[in-house]
Amino acid sequence: MENRNGLAVQTAGLQHCYGQKRVLEDVSLQVKQGEIFGLLGPSGAGKTTLIKILTGQLKQESGTAEVFGKPSGKLTGQEHRDIGIMMDSFGLYERMNCIDNLKFFTMLSGIPKERGKDVLEKVGLWPARKTLVSRLSKGMRNRLLLARAFLGEPRLLFLDEPTSGLDPRTAAEIHELLLGERERGAAIFLTTHNMAEAGKLCDHVALLNEGRVVECGEPDEICRKYNHQKTLMLHLYNGRDLILGHDRSGLEEMMQYLERGELETIHSSEPDLETVFMELTGRGLN
Amino acid sequence: MNWPGELELLRGDFSRKRAGMLRHILSVLWKQGKDTLQNKEILIQFVMFPVITIIMENAIEIPGMPEHYFAMLFGAMYLGMAPLLCTSAILAEEKEKNTLRVLLMSNVRPGEYLAGVGIYVWCLCMAGAAVIGLAGGYRGSGFGNFMLIMGAGFLVSIIVGAAVGVFSRNQMMATSISMPVMLILSFLPMLAAFNESIAKLARITYSGQIHLLMGQVEKLHLSWGQTGILLLNLAAALLFFAAACRRSKRFAG
Numbered sequence: 095m096e097n098r099n100g101l102a103v104q105t106a107g108l109q110h111c112y113g114q115k116r117v118l119e120d121v122s123l124q125v126k127q128g129e130i131f132g133l134l135g136p137s138g139a140g141k142t143t144l145i146k147i148l149t150g151q152l153k154q155e156s157g158t159a160e161v162f163g164k165p166s167g168k169l170t171g172q173e174h175r176d177i178g179i180m181m182d183s184f185g186l187y188e189r190m191n192c193i194d195n196l197k198f199f200t201m202l203s204g205i206p207k208e209r210g211k212d213v214l215e216k217v218g219l220w221p222a223r224k225t226l227v228s229r230l231s232k233g234m235r236n237r238l239l240l241a242r243a244f245l246g247e248p249r250l251l252f253l254d255e256p257t258s259g260l261d262p263r264t265a266a267e268i269h270e271l272l273l274g275e276r277e278r279g280a281a282i283f284l285t286t287h288n289m290a291e292a293g294k295l296c297d298h299v300a301l302l303n304e305g306r307v308v309e310c311g312e313p314d315e316i317c318r319k320y321n322h323q324k325t326l327m328l329h330l331y332n333g334r335d336l337i338l339g340h341d342r343s344g345l346e347e348m349m350q351y352l353e354r355g356e357l358e359t360i361h362s363s364e365p366d367l368e369t370v371f372m373e374l375t376g377r378g379l380n
Numbered sequence: 381m382n383w384p385g386e387l388e389l390l391r392g393d394f395s396r397k398r399a400g401m402l403r404h405i406l407s408v409l410w411k412q413g414k415d416t417l418q419n420k421e422i423l424i425q426f427v428m429f430p431v432i433t434i435i436m437e438n439a440i441e442i443p444g445m446p447e448h449y450f451a452m453l454f455g456a457m458y459l460g461m462a463p464l465l466c467t468s469a470i471l472a473e474e475k476e477k478n479t480l481r482v483l484l485m486s487n488v489r490p491g492e493y494l495a496g497v498g499i500y501v502w503c504l505c506m507a508g509a510a511v512i513g514l515a516g517g518y519r520g521s522g523f524g525n526f527m528l529i530m531g532a533g534f535l536v537s538i539i540v541g542a543a544v545g546v547f548s549r550n551q552m553m554a555t556s557i558s559m560p561v562m563l564i565l566s567f568l569p570m571l572a573a574f575n576e577s578i579a580k581l582a583r584i585t586y587s588g589q590i591h592l593l594m595g596q597v598e599k600l601h602l603s604w605g606q607t608g609i610l611l612l613n614l615a616a617a618l619l620f621f622a623a624a625c626r627r628s629k630r631f632a633g
Contacts, residue, residue, distance in 0.1 A: 151481070171400070185481075187415060189419055198407060201406070202403070202404060202486050204400075
């Protein structure tokens with residue numbers, strides 16, 4: 095189903111406005127099949143608008159937005175079935191229980207109804223299958239939304255802030271699920287303003303600020319690119335911290351501590367994604 | 381060119397589409413059934429008037445009271461109230477809670493969704509109408525005609541309710557629009573008994589006409605005038621629905 099060149103998503107020169115306000119400007123991205131792509135940006139950067147365009151809920155003003163090599167607004171029923179979407183704004187049927195919510199969508203899509211049980215077990219909601227959605231916690235609702243997105247074993251998942259507002263344990267469980275989906279071969283396009291999440295999960299990230307992509311690439315590669323200090327930080331067993339240069343003298347000094355058995359840890363001085371984002375935009379991600 | 385083969389393919393494609401459409405409509409029907417069981421606000425609309433009719437028909441007997449009096453009275457109110465309120469509330473809630481967007485993203489066409497909701501509301505209303513009819517003493521062909529005219533009236537009310545639901549952005553807006561429409565449609569036939577001017581007004585509404593027809597179900601005869609009024613009401617409801625769809629599309633776009 096994916097594009098011949100292995101791309102699940104491709105945008106070029108994408109622009110969109112809400113009235114007079116330009117929310118996306120010249121956005122060009124590529125997401126390969128089988129990778130997790132993170133779109134990072136603060137609230138209001140245009141992340142949700144981009145997902146809406148890519149899922150055919152909005153039509154862009156100019157530029158191209160392609161999913162599986164076809165314009166996102168012109169996907170066929172089968173191609174739609176190959177896409178799973180999880181957005182916080184997407185509602186659930188509050189008066190129905192978890193399993194019935196999923197059963198309804200298996201019926202609509204002609205998927206075997208046993209799949210509802212499989213995905214509920216996968217997201218750890220099987221014990222709560224008979225609980226009404228109105229009684230679920232925020233974390234459980236997010237899991238149910240994820241379960242619904244996983245239902246048709248999609249080749250492409252769009253996840254809008256999947257771990258927003260969740261406790262670290264639940265967020266970590268969701269990360270495991272996403273990594274499992276990648277293992278299965280699905281492409282995942284997720285938005286987040288949590289740089290630690292992006293660094294841990296994503297194969298590629300794009301930093302979005304005021305509708306513009308200010309940087310794009312592998313998280314490590316971006317961090318290395320903006321490593322202007324070129325230093326090593328040493329922590330010794332006696333509690334001292336040392337900062338050494340990336341030159342020959344720094345290396346010799348480090349070897350001395352190592353030989354004397356005084357060296358506890360070595361850290362590189364690369365900035366994290368949030369620091370890079372701040373350097374590029376002068377503002378934080380949150 | 382292999383014409384029979386291509387024709388076969390086309391036929392297969394058509395059958396698949398038809399099967400998909402049927403599956404979507406049946407799924408919406410199933411969902412509506414599950415949802416309504418937990419939705420007391422909707423459920424009470426279908427139960428209230430049939431229960432009131434049973435009570436009134438059995439508890440009150442006034443000398444000289446016309447035959448089927450309470451069934452006619454509450455039947456007309458039920459006709460103007462239940463389908464309109466339920467359809468508009470269901471649609472507005474789906475819009476407000478963004479579940480309608482999810483359905484449309486799941487390849488469900490708007491027509492399939494509306495058909496699912498409409499059939500569901502119509503069937504429940506017909507069950508309520510059967511209770512009203514039987515409680516009111518309609519039997520045999522009279523009962524059949526009563527169900528026939530009620531079924532036609534429900535259809536118009538469902539279209540009006542769908543228009544209100546599509547037009548409204550949320551449940552609050554749907555209630556504030558449907559309430560006056562519903563009051564006019566349900567109470568005009570009742571108030572017509574007390575005032576000739578109101579009676580004239582009631583006669584141009586489908587609920588008023590159906591109220592009149594309920595009194596002559598044993599020998600049902602539709603005049604050209606009555607048929608015209610009913611068709612005009614249906615056309616007005618469809619126009620209102622088309623306008624609401626156009627507005628909703630513009631708003632979404």
